[in-house]
Structures are given as C-alpha cells and as structure tokens.
Amino acid sequence: MSPIKLNMNEIPYLPPQRVIEAAQKGLSNLNRYADPEDLELLRKLIADYSKVPIEHVVVSAGSNLLLKEIIHMFSKGRSVIITNPSFFPAIQCVKQYATKLTRIQLVPPGFNLNLDFIINELNESSLVIIDNPDNPTGKILLDKGVVKTIIENKNVLLVVDEAYFEFSGITCADMVKRYPNLAVVRTLDKSFGLAGARVGYLLAGKIFLDAFSTFYASLPQSSLYAAIEALKDHRYVKKNIELTIKERERVSKELEEIGFQVYPSSTNFLLIRTGIPDIGSELKDRDVLILDLSTQWLQGFVRVSIGTPKENDIFLSSIREVLKV
C-alpha cells in the first residue's frame, strides 16, 4: 500500500480525464521542444484567468523557480525582508543570497503581521516577500490596503506569493498594472491539481517584467498541454476547493475534539499544535505522511494537508491510535 501523502499540500484529486489525455499527447512528442505558440496560448489563458494583461504574465516550470529567480535577481544591494515561518525553500534561498536579512516573526496564536515593524524597515532599498495566505500558518497576512502601504514606498519591491489564492479568494493581482514594484507569484500545482506538471506563473509589475525580459522557461509539452486544457475549462477547480474546504473544517473540528490546537486556515492544509514531539514518525509508521515543523520552525507543530474524506479518516483514526483515545 502506498502511504497517504498529507505532507506536501497537494490536492488529492486527479484533474479531469481530458487534462490527463492532453498530458499524454505531450508525452508522445518526447523528442520535441514545446511550440512557442502553445506557450503564448498558455500565457493568454493565464492572463484571462488572472484578469491581468498578457504583457504582465511570465510562465515558469513551477513557482518555486520564480521565487528563486527573483531572490537571485534582487537580493544584491537590498535588504531582504521575509516572514518566519514562510515557504521554507524561499527562506533557505534568501539565507543563501541576502546580504542583509530581516525576518518578521509570526507568533502564535495569532500569527499577525507586524506592519509597523515592516514600515520601519523600509527606509532602505528592500525586497519584501510575503506568502498570502502564509505557508505553514494558513493565515491571510495582507489585504490590498496593506499591500498599498508597502508598495507606495518607491525603494521597496514587494513579492506576494499567492500559491493558495484559490482557497482564500484574496488577491492583489489587479495592482501589478499600476505598481511597477509589485509582483504576484502563483501556481497551477495546488488548486488545479497539477503538482506533477509544475506550472507556475508571475504576474509582474514593470520592474520585475524588465528583469524577466531575458528569462525563458520552456515547459515540457505534457505540462504545457495539461495546463492549457485545465485553463480552458477550470470549473473543476471550484469543486476541488469546495471539497477541500468542507473536509478542512471537518478535520479541524475533530482534531480540536481530540484536544489539539488547530489554527484557522485559508488554504488546503492545517497548522496543528500537538505538543507530541514524535507524532510525525508515529504516523509514518502507520503509512500516513505529515510535515513535522520542529526542525524548520517550532517544536510540537505539524502541518497536515487535506486529503480525500477517506484519507482524512485514516489520518484521524491513526492519530487516535497513537494517543490511545
């Protein structure tokens, strides 16, 4: 039996058959690069979906790559400001490249963003990176007013990572046209159920667009065709989200009944304070994978993605087995 994967914030549902068939069609041309016209079509579909003009769209093989590229391009000579916790590979990349790094602590139980603290830091050239909603807390950290307050400082570049935006419904994508110093990073890997395809995109203000003018990230044809087919009719995404949110609320309630502290989430995962140091390995022994945050962040905290109802049931009964309740 393969393990139940609740450790990588994936959607547990396959995309529609037509999307899988499109990916398969791409595989039959394995000797070819993707056609630039198909890449353009994908950009157009992303622009329509995001309600942003096509000139502002940059496509990439996963959004992780875009974040890394941005950090490489803009860390030099700037102070880099990132929340802690935040998307862990971005933190690692920032640690590697930033000459001056400021980490804004999100402190339990509220995980509130200290805006005054950020504003105080903005008197020098800065690159600010914020997940909205945040991974792993699941919390919404920004609204348009806060985004505006930050980007009206001309020497600041703001990157908003909206990997989970479809779950929160909150975005500042429409602001990239007006603000050259704003970029929004998104992905089809999560809510579209395309993690295996690795399709990310940037909705970029002018400063970012200029920097990305020589960036050419072609995609494997299978990924490209799958993404095009998914975006042509993306009604299935809404269903993924509805099912996930319904399950998220059920799992959250049951975990609270067990006695764990569960934090409100605007994503497809939950942050849980269990206080049990080896809960991750106990669950792994039962073929359930979750993410233990003790090495990345804090002891006693885990992050669990929302699976299918059956997977969630197995997760919950495994927890009860570990606790003997």
Ligand code: PMP
């Ligand atoms: N940003 C955040 C906040 C994430 O949680 C993730 C994936 N876990 C990513 C970016 C990267 O997503 P991908 O590279 O699959 O597009």
